[in-house]
Amino acid sequence: MSDLQQASADPGYSVRPLEAPGASGYLPQNERRRRLPFAREYVREPLPExxxxxxxxxxxxxxxxxxxxxxxxxxxxxxxxxxxVNITVRPGTHHLQVRTLGDVKIPASVELSQLHVVCHNLAVAGCVKGSLRAMGTLTMQGHAEMEGQLSASKLVVLGGAHAKVSPGISVDEAELSGCLTGRLHAKREVRIHTHGKLIGHCKAASLQLAHGAAHEGTWESATS
Ligand SMILES: [Zn+2]
Structure with a gap:
């Protein structure tokens, strides 16, 4: 008997491939039982929403x-x-292109030209020139001044503000509690609250003035 025949005859040396009972791919019963405790550890918890x-x-x-x-x-x-990310524009910054889904703040100390901003909410208290687009709310406060291509979904001028836009701004709706100078073009309504004031041409679907509010300038219906 050769060495090879001897090795295959000895059950201690025989290497038998693991046989699945059918084409289904199921493991034999004992192998399944052996693997079950390992599999249990990896049961996935449902992910938190x-x-x-x-x-x-x-x-x-x-x-x-x-x-x-x-x-x-x-x-x-x-x-x-x-x-x-949310961004605060610093005075004298060289990063003049700001594009974010977050909010942008322009503090009162900022005075910049050629600034390009696209963001969600924009809060302006400084003096900026360039193109500024807020997909959410644009809030102007203090002596905020904006010049160039300006647009926002909603414009809010806070009480006590003396804001200026030149030549004008196009928005969906506006709410003025302070003073705004410049052309205002709103697709929907413009509300001017008590002590609020608009100086300049206004084109809007409707213009609502509260008691004590003022509008100096012409008004044009946006639908005409
Ligand atoms: Zn896209």
């Missing part, structure tokens, strides 16, 4: 959902990389 928020992509303008805590995201429509 991540709070989401809806944003508008600043590249393609379509809405998408991103996690609330995300600092950046990728648009599922145009695959653009979207920044989502």
């Amino acid at each position: 991540v709070p989401m928020r809806e944003v508008l992509c600043y590249e393609c303008g379509r809405s998408c959902q991103i996690p609330k805590a995300a600092l950046s995201a990728v648009c599922p429509h145009c695959f653009a990389h979207l920044n989502a």
Whole structure:
């Protein structure tokens, strides 16, 4: 008897492949029992639900959902990389291009020209020139001055403010509690509260003046 035959005859040396009983791929009963405790450890807990928020992509303008805590995201429509951090513009900064899904603050000490901002909410107290687009609310306070291509979904001028836009701003709706100088074009309504004042041409679907509010200038219906 050769060595090879001897080795295969000895059950201690025989290596038998693991045989599945059929084509189904089921493991033999004893092998299944052996593996079961390992498998139990890897039973996945259901993932906690991540709070989401809806944003508008600043590249393609379509809405998408991103996690609330995300600092950046990728648009599922145009695959653009979207920044989502909140930014405060510092005086004398060289970063004049600001594009984010977060909020941007421009403090009173800032005086910048050629500033390009696209963001969600924008709060302006300083003096800026350039193109500024807020997809959410634009809040003006103090002696805020803005010049250039300006647009927002909603404009809010806080009480006690002496804000200025030149040549004008186009918004969906506006709410003035302070004074605003400049042309205002609103797709929907403009509300001027008590002590609020608008100096300049106003084109809006409707203009509501509270008692004590003032409008100096012409008004034109947006539907005409
Ligand atoms: Zn997009």
